[in-house]
Amino acid sequence: xxxxxxxxxxxxxxxxxLGVAPDAQARFRPLQxxxxxxxxxxxxxxxxxxGNLVDPLIFLVGLGYGLGAFxxxxxxxxYLNFLAAGMLCYSTMNSxxxxxxxxxxxxxxVQRTWEGILHAPMTVRDVVLGEWLWAGACKALLSGVAIxxxxxxxxxxxxxxxLTVLPVVxxxxxxxSGIALVVTTLARSYDxxxxxxxxxxxxxxxxxxxxxxxxxLPEAIRLVARVLPLSHGVDLVRGITLGRPLExxxxxxxxxxxxxxxxxxLAIRIARRxxxx
Amino acid sequence: MTxxxxxxxxxxxxxxxxxxxxxxxxxxxxxxxxxxxxxGLLGPNGAxxxxxxxxxxxxxxxxxxxxxxxxxxxxxxxxxxxxxVGVVPQFDNLDPDFTVTENLVIFARYFGIPAAQARANVPxxxxxAGLGDKATAKIDALSGGxxxxxxxxxxxxxxxxxxxxxxPTTGLDPQARHLVWDRLKSxxxxxxxxxxxxxxxxxxxxxxQRVGIMDRGxxxxxxxxxNLIEREIEPQVVEIYGDGVRDxxxxxxxxxxxxxxxAGETAFCYAHDATALLATLDGWPRLRALKRAANxxxxxxxxxxxxxxx
Numbered sequence: 001x002x003x004x005x006x007x008x009x010x011x012x013x014x015x016x017x018l019g020v021a022p023d024a025q026a027r028f029r030p031l032q033x034x035x036x037x038x039x040x041x042x043x044x045x046x047x048x049x050x051g052n053l054v055d056p057l058i059f060l061v062g063l064g065y066g067l068g069a070f071x072x073x074x075x076x077x078x079y080l081n082f083l084a085a086g087m088l089c090y091s092t093m094n095s096x097x098x099x100x101x102x103x104x105x106x107x108x109x110v111q112r113t114w115e116g117i118l119h120a121p122m123t124v125r126d127v128v129l130g131e132w133l134w135a136g137a138c139k140a141l142l143s144g145v146a147i148x149x150x151x152x153x154x155x156x157x158x159x160x161x162x163l164t165v166l167p168v169v170x171x172x173x174x175x176x177s178g179i180a181l182v183v184t185t186l187a188r189s190y191d192x193x194x195x196x197x198x199x200x201x202x203x204x205x206x207x208x209x210x211x212x213x214x215x216x217l218p219e220a221i222r223l224v225a226r227v228l229p230l231s232h233g234v235d236l237v238r239g240i241t242l243g244r245p246l247e248x249x250x251x252x253x254x255x256x257x258x259x260x261x262x263x264x265x266l267a268i269r270i271a272r273r274x275x276x277x
Numbered sequence: 278m279t280x281x282x283x284x285x286x287x288x289x290x291x292x293x294x295x296x297x298x299x300x301x302x303x304x305x306x307x308x309x310x311x312x313x314x315x316x317g318l319l320g321p322n323g324a325x326x327x328x329x330x331x332x333x334x335x336x337x338x339x340x341x342x343x344x345x346x347x348x349x350x351x352x353x354x355x356x357x358x359x360x361x362v363g364v365v366p367q368f369d370n371l372d373p374d375f376t377v378t379e380n381l382v383i384f385a386r387y388f389g390i391p392a393a394q395a396r397a398n399v400p401x402x403x404x405x406a407g408l409g410d411k412a413t414a415k416i417d418a419l420s421g422g423x424x425x426x427x428x429x430x431x432x433x434x435x436x437x438x439x440x441x442x443x444x445p446t447t448g449l450d451p452q453a454r455h456l457v458w459d460r461l462k463s464x465x466x467x468x469x470x471x472x473x474x475x476x477x478x479x480x481x482x483x484x485x486q487r488v489g490i491m492d493r494g495x496x497x498x499x500x501x502x503x504n505l506i507e508r509e510i511e512p513q514v515v516e517i518y519g520d521g522v523r524d525x526x527x528x529x530x531x532x533x534x535x536x537x538x539x540a541g542e543t544a545f546c547y548a549h550d551a552t553a554l555l556a557t558l559d560g561w562p563r564l565r566a567l568k569r570a571a572n573x574x575x576x577x578x579x580x581x582x583x584x585x586x587x
Contacts (some may be wrong), residue, residue: 040378
C-alpha cells in the first residue's frame with residue numbers, strides 16, 4: 001500500500017460541493033432521525049409487531065373475559081369493552097415510554113448515535129425532535145393500531161367511529177415520549193428508568209382509570225388522578241370507543257399536548273447542555 | 278501564541294478561551310490552517326486539544342474568541358459549516374444496527390444527500406477505505422482498524438473540504454496504523470485539509486506539515502516538525518541505560534552533553550556532537566547506549582516535561 005500509484009483516487013475531490021444541500025433550509029431535518037430509526041425497526045419488524053399484537057390480546061382475553069366474568073357491567077358496558085379503552089391508552093403509553101427511554105438512551109449514551117448525527121449538519125433540537133416524533137407518533141401509532149385491530153377482532157368496537165382514536169393515540173404517545181425524553185437526557189444509566197416506571201408509570205396505570213372507573217377511588221386520590229395525563233387520554237379514548245359524548249375534549253387535548261410539549265422542550269435544553277458543553 | 282491568519286485559511290481560530298466551572302481548559306489559543314495542509318494538535322492529556330477541536334466544530338461554545346471554519350463564523354453558522362466538514366471522532370460511533378453500506382447511506386441522509394446519490398458513492402468510498410469486500414458486513418464483524426477506516430469513509434460522504442480527526446490511530450495495531458496513515462496521505466494528495474490531534478509523535482512528524490503543541494490550555498509552540506526540532510533541541514540524542522547509569526551521569530553527564538535528563542533507569546543526553554560522549558562509556562561495560570537523531574518527541578518532552586498528566 002506504499003506505492004502511491006496504487007492508491008485509489010479520492011472520490012470526488014471537488015471539496016464540499018456534494019454536501020451543500022440546496023434544500024438545506026427547507027428540509028425538515030428531524031425526519032432524517034425518524035427515517036434512521038424506522039430502518040432499524042424494519043429489520044426487527046416481525047418480532048416487534050407480534051409483541052404489539054400479542055401483548056394486548058393476552059391482557060384483554062385474560063382480564064377482560066377472565067376477570068370480567070366475575071364483574072357486573074361497568075359504566076353500563078361489559079368489562080371487556082370498558083377495559084379495552086384503558087388498555088389502548090396503557091399500551092400506547094408503554095410503547096412510547098419504552099422507545100423514548102431504553103432505546104433512545106442506547107442511541108444517546110451507549111451507541112453514541114446522537115453524537116455521530118451532530119457531526120453532520122444537524123442540531124440537538126433536530127435529534128431530540130426526531131426521537132420525540134418517532135417514539136410518540138410512529139411507535140405509539142403502531143401499538144395503537146395493533147390494539148384497535150384486536151378490539152375489532154374481539155367485537156369490542158365496530159364501524160368507523162373508533163378510528164378517530166388514532167389521533168388521540170398520537171397525542172398520548174407524544175405526551176409520554178416527551179416526558180420520557182426528559183428522564184433519558186438526564187439519565188446516567190438504565191437504572192433511572194426502573195425508578196421512573198415504578199414511581200411514575202405504574203401509579204399512572206392504576207390511578208388513571210385503565211382498569212376501573214376513577215370514581216371508585218377516594219376523593220383525594222381522584223384529585224391527584226385529574227392532573228395525570230393518562231386520565232385525560234383514557235377519558236378521550238373511552239368516550240370514543242364506547243360511543244359516548246366527550247365531557248372535556250379540549251381540556252383533555254390541552255393537557256396531553258401540554259405535557260408533551262413541555263417535556264420535549266425541556267429535553268432539548270438538557271440534551272444541549274449534555275452534548276455541547 | 279498566535280500566528281497571522283492567511284486569507285485562504287480553511288480554519289482560523291483567534292484568542293479562543295473556554296473554562297469549565299471556573300477551571301480554564303483553553304486559554305487564548307489562536308492558529309490558522311491554510312487549505313491543503315495537514316495540521317496536528319499535540320499535547321498531554323488535559324492540554325485542551327479536544328476542547329479546542331469541539332470549539333472549532335461548533336459543538337462547544339467558547340467563552341470568548343472567534344472561530345472561522347470554511348469561511349463561516351462558528352458557532353453561529355456551525356451547522357452550515359459542517360456541510361463542508363468531515364469528522365472522525367476519537368471513539369467510534371458507527372451505527373451497530375446497520376451494515377457497512379447502510380452506515381454510509383444513512384449518514385449521507387443527515388447532509389440532505391438523496392439516497393440514490395449516496396448509494397452510488399458507496400463503492401468508491403469503500404474502495405478508498407479498503408473495505409470493498411465488506412459492503413454487506415455487520416459493524417460487529419469488523420476489526421478495530423476496519424471500523425476506523427469505515428469512520429474515515431463515513432466522514433467523506435459529503436466530499437468535505439476539511440476533515441477533523443481526534444486521535445485517528447489510537448488503539449490500532451501497527452499494521453492498521455500504517456494503513457490509516459496511507460489513507461490520510463491519499464486524502465492530502467487529493468487536496469483535502471486535515472486537522473488532527475494525536476499522542477503519537479511519529480504520526481505527527483510523518484503526516485503534519487505543521488504542528489501546534491498545547492500545554493495547560495495554551496499553544497506553546499507552532500511550526501513544522503523539522504523547524505521545531507532544529508530550533509528547540511540539540512540534533513543528537515544518546516539514550517544510556519543499564520546498571521550504574523546514575524553513577525555515570527553524575528561523573529560525565531553534565532560535561533559530555535549539553536543537556537541531560539535521567540528518567541527511571543535511562544539517561545537522555547542531548548548533544549550537538551555525541552562523539553565525545555560515547556567515548557566516556559568505554560569504562561562502563563554494563564551500560565548500553567542508543568544514538569539517534571533528535572525527533573519531535575524530544576521537543577514535546579522538553580516543552581511539556583516528563584511528568585505524568587492524568
